[in-house]
Amino acid sequence: MMHDVIVIGGGYAGMAAALQLLRARRRVAVIDAGARRNRFAAHAHGFLAQDGTPPEQIAAQARAQLERYPDLTWIEAEAVSLDGTQDRFEVTLSDGTARRGRRVLMATGVSDLLPAIEGIGPRWGRSVFHCPYCHGYELDRGAIGVIASSALSLHQAELLTEWGSVTFLLNGAPGLDDAARDGLARRGVRIEEGAIRRLENDADIRLADGRLLCFAGLFVATTVRPASPLPVEAGCAMEETPMGTRIRTGATRETSVPGIFACGDLAVMPHSVSLAVGDGALAGAQLHRSLVWPGT
Secondary structure (H helix, E strand, O other): OEEEEEEEOOOHHHHHHHHHHHHOOOOEEEEEOOOOHHHHOOOEOOOOOOOOEOHHHHHHHHHHHHOOOOOEEEEEOOEEEEEEEOOEEEEEEOOOOEEEEEEEEEOOOEEEEOOOOEOHHHHEOOOEEOOHHHHOHHHOOOEEEEEOOOOOHHHHHHHHHHOOEEEEEOOOOOOOOHHHHHHHHHOOOEEEOOOEEEEEOOOEEEEOOOOEEOOOEEEEOOEEEEOOOHHHHOOOOEEEEOOEEEEOOOOOOEOOOOOEEEOHHHOOOOOOHHHHHHHHHHHHHHHHHHHHOOOO
């Protein structure tokens, strides 16, 4: 079977794109490995009409709505290779089978690179976060710790004063210049210079000197990288940003490889469920236009 579109990634962006294409009566295959980026969070926030809903519930409801359309083929597998050219793509799956499609939409998402601090991984998405709009409100204006991890951490520390009292944890990083310190002081941010030994309890930090700092929640400005090697292996151009690596797309969401499109966290920054859904819907409509008017 030749699909009109193969969507690689069944997260929020991929499903939003698939919905537009299915409603245009196109044959769509969604290949999903089931590893959504926010799978660690208990609830999703900031997404209109779904605020506070568990992520797995949103995903299950979305998939159920897609499966009402007869032109959908949902495949629970990992895409391991991509070959061919526009109108003749072939995607090989982890079970050894292959699917053919006229277009491919990359919606494989990104992975967060966390600082090498003991205890941070198990707390990611539960008491350690990256997006204040997604998780700041629930901290109820409590004490917030921001762990210095990237060039954006300073901005993150200043912004988070909207949600609580902030301590900027340098974790032994090089000292801040006077302008940075002045900016933090104007926002009422406390600076902690000491190195972090580990995270304890829910969101507490044990410093190397033995002190324990207690917080309602912690934030880290992570850097990201594509969750799948497929875009690079397919020859899609990538670009570096202050937030990490993303795939390069144009206004139509087509990549540097004709016939391969991309959307969601892999393609746009900043990130949230709402932004991923919106970008997926746009990508689906633009991809459909490429099928109607090839070469435009």
